[in-house]
Amino acid sequence: MSNEAATATTAAEAAPAPEPIPHGIGASLPAADARAKTEGTFPYAADLWAEGLLWAAVLRSPHPHARITSIDTSHAREMPGVRAVVTHEDVPGSPLFGRGKADRPVFASEVVRHHGEPIAAVAADHPDTARLAAAAVIVEYEVLDPVTDPEQAFEAEPLHPDGNLIRHIPLRHGDPDAAGDIVVEGLYRIGRQDPAPIGAEAGLAVPRPDGGVELYLASTDPHTDRDRAAACYGLEPERVKVVVTGVPGATADREDQGFQLPLGLLALKTGCPVKLTATREESFLGHTHRHPTLLRYRHHADADGKLVKVEAQILLDAGAYADTSSDALAAAVAFACGPYVVPNAFIEGWAVRTNNPPSGHVRGEGAMQVCAAYEAQMDKLAKKLGVDPAELRLRNAMATGDVLPTGQTVTCPAPVAELLQAVRDYPLPPLPKDTPEDEWLLPGGPEGAGEPGAVRRGVGYGLGMVHMLGAEGADEVSTATVKVHDGVATVLCAAVETGQGFTTLARQIVQETLGVDEVHVAPVDTDQPPAGAGCRGRHTWVSGGAVERAAKMVRTQLLQPLAHKFGMSTELLQITDGKITSYDGVLSTTVTEALDGKELWATAQCRPHPTEPLNETGQGDAFVGMAFCAIRAVVDVDIELGSVRVVELALAQDVGRVLNPAQLEARIEAGVTQGVGIALTENLRSARGLIRHPDLTGYSLPTALDAPDIRIVKLVEERDVVAPFGAKAVSAVPVVTSPAAVASAVRAATGRPVNRLPIRPQAAVVTGQ
Amino acid sequence: MGQREGAAGLTTSAPQTAQAVTLPTTLDEAVAALTAMPAAVPVAGGTDLMAAVNSGQLRPAALVGLGRISEIRGWQYQDGHALLGAGLTHARMGRPDFAALIPALAAAARAAGPPQIRNAGTLGGNIASASPNGDALPVLAALEATLIIAGPGGARREIPVSHLLAGMEMLRAGELIGYVRVPLLHAPQVFLKATGRTGPGRSMASVAVVLDPARRGVRCAVGAIAPMPLRPLEAEHWVAQLIDWDNSRAIVPEALHAFGEYVAAACIPDPVPAEDGSVTQHPPAVLHLRRTVAALARRALGRALS
16 A cells, blocks of 8 residues: 555644543534644645556536447547546446445446436546546437436436336325315425535545555545445455545535546556546536425315324435435435324325436435425415414424324424424514614625615524434444553544544543543544444444443443452442542542553444334334424515525524534534525526536535524433433534525515525515515 | 547647746736737636636636736826726725725625635726626726727727627737726716625626716616626616706606616517517516616615715
8 A cells, every 4th residue: 555645644633632621521622633624734635645646537428318329438548648548348346336226337338317427537647638538538429318307207218227216105194084174285396405515526546466456535434435346346345445534524425436436446457546636517517416306295284273184295306326315205205294293194205317417315315305395384374374383383393202104103302392482482683773774784795785675574483303323224333442552542433524523522422431531533444344424413323322332341441450459349430530539539540550551442333223114105113313403594585686695593403412512503503504505595507407507606605694693592402312422413404494494584574485495586576566 | 527629739748837927017018928929818817717727628828927017906097087907906996995986896896706706806807708797897888988908019009898898899919908997977886786695696687877977977787687788878868867966966766766677678678579469478587687687776876866
């Protein structure tokens, strides 16, 4: 292996250690790498270097749907500086890969099914040469009509040998003939959000002398990436090693196998290290997006506003390949009614193939789209009944012991009413009338066209829920090792730090359990046992749980001899600030003395209770745990221009237990802001399957001016007894809930239906003034 | 992306090493450098150009950097006009001393994007790239600005900004935009843009309104809805007659409203009836754009007269 590459990754650990003042669970421990990240010295995947490396470029399809009639790589191969060109013919192992279902080709061979699908890859001695050589690969296409309307996918010619229907869940719960006095209906559309990580994809592949390859990637799921790569290269998994480098942001499956797999192929073929740094355009084309969704709803309620029945049809546009669409659909169907008590539910969900950009895991997938729709329905119902929207939601709020439409009983804390009351009763932000008019931040922003006389304020609510961990029988397991030597503890766990704060949490857990202040978390590679993907809050739960168990085992090893010597059980000894004391104060020593030069190790696993797949009527205990959130949005709308400014989002969330207050607040603020993006600006538009503006000018992420004041009104700390520390994942549920809350507030300000996200200006205009 | 033009010319494996960059310190040196290397591309702030280079759409054989030409980075006064250097950055134009001279141009400069863009992007670059979204362009059109073009051998010629933007007159080989001459009107001016968001963004529509009290005129230009700024001349003349110029420029609110509608109808005309008399209505997005232009024009004139 290459030493240069290795030093780049370990340098992440060389960041200066923070002040040791805050420590343990419940403290606002800062991240160990925070300083390096803010100063720009933290090495990300794009900073990797190896002696004699080659540069890769991937040729991607310019068409959303076409038959490939020929691929001629001869011109590209003959270009000076080009070292290798690979196509589908050069894949020695499995030509297909995919999450759950292996349906995606490494390189398109006969047909391309989406704009940006990889067709060939080149390694050359300069990045420009590689790009030009990729462009010199001559591909002849027979352009086919793309299927871009998911409603047409059912009838269209199959885009894939597996057919166009990826999954259908017909959920049936309760009495189909039940009917309410009041019925409201609606049709809703959710756009395509791109995860838009702050750093685009990059990676380095280094061939090994044994014929294997090492991949240095910003992977969030290194073992799965390794297994897929090994299958593609026709190698045993042991001969492929994934080393995780600095991850520049991940709110989704951040990595795009469209370049990972070619990278290793090129390294194996040339015998040289090969590097690729994707442009932002390639990043938008290559990785997966949030499922664009079409939803049709009918809510039945009695005269008091109690929900009687919900009927819904949910159609997810999966793009060309299955990826995690099946999981997204399960979440969408299961949470289609939201955190409300609904005795009768009939939900049809489909995920279909199209030639649109590919969809996959983005946090809160499935749950976010339905939240926007069921909350719009609740607003409609409140309007029809003449009831306050918050009051209507309270009347129907779910609590622990209630049953989901999947038949699963909610056994975890579900303080939905408490959350809603907290945000409802929080004081509203004042109108800016006491400050000079030129200091008001109106919709349209500073120097914008906003005019106070045309601005209306609206207040709206959103209640959301997500599940934590993989669902429907996924084996969610993580393994961690803790070792202590010389008063310093080290954690080895393959849970990837993506910015979510896992390494900080692991340090806190070890500090709390072992009383050792100096804790290091080792870099991640696939020589460690798997810890799974970093999504759905699983590392806080399973990897945090594994670290705690391992730390407790080390603690027992440390204290056992002492306890034995003094004839007491280890429970009577406690460790604080590196000192071991007994309950009666007789024994007092330090951890370093007790260690006596020894090195203690322990490895433990955490595996939550099993779940089961949804059956043919959408019934089953599919989820390990759930988290809830209530948001009250206050918006200002310029009703002539339709520009919206989110003034404030007040949030109350069910967090189980606060493990790191500063980190938790940052996660919530980030999630809420991502949700504001879905509500107002983020939509990766495509026209007939072609992504029109794959850049950050055309794709508007929220800036500091777009982000509202975020008030965390209440964090309900009702411990979830099945979760380690009783803590719930916090990142996803604000993403799910805030778009619905913003839409609800715009509805209140304008009286318009607002049935489409992101909200277009013309949907927030009040005409006839 | 699979298809890239310009791949054929590649002969070496390190195509960027031979690039020439010239950094002249006077306008005439810059013109001479461009004349000597016809393939060279002038670069000022580079906010558009470098994005095109980085994405591989543009591979300039050589660059002539204009950043060191100090004579075009400031402004001077010239018989009732301001002679603005083409190298003025948006950040500089946004400052209060400039805003006191040409308020609408300062407002456009402040709205032109995030600080990083405003620090680098220049007035001349905004004109030369002539993007429909260029925020300075409707202001220059409303001000009826004149461009002073520097050519080989110290030649200077003048063309109205609208002629260049409309393609009636083009820059010739070796020519550079040196200065922009703008009248000093000593009266309120307003630039408004609609972006659909609170943070900095591209304008969906923008309106510049300037008052010319000496001639008792109103000049208005609408940006971003067409490839070049549009001037609703009839609406300008009509509304100028309704302003009570001697009495603190008063106007009745109905006239403001009608002005907005007039401007919008002039820029986005009603659909022409087909031969059988049937009318295809504008799609909702166009109707929204029209309402937006009307609201912006009404607000802009209202603020200019208040």
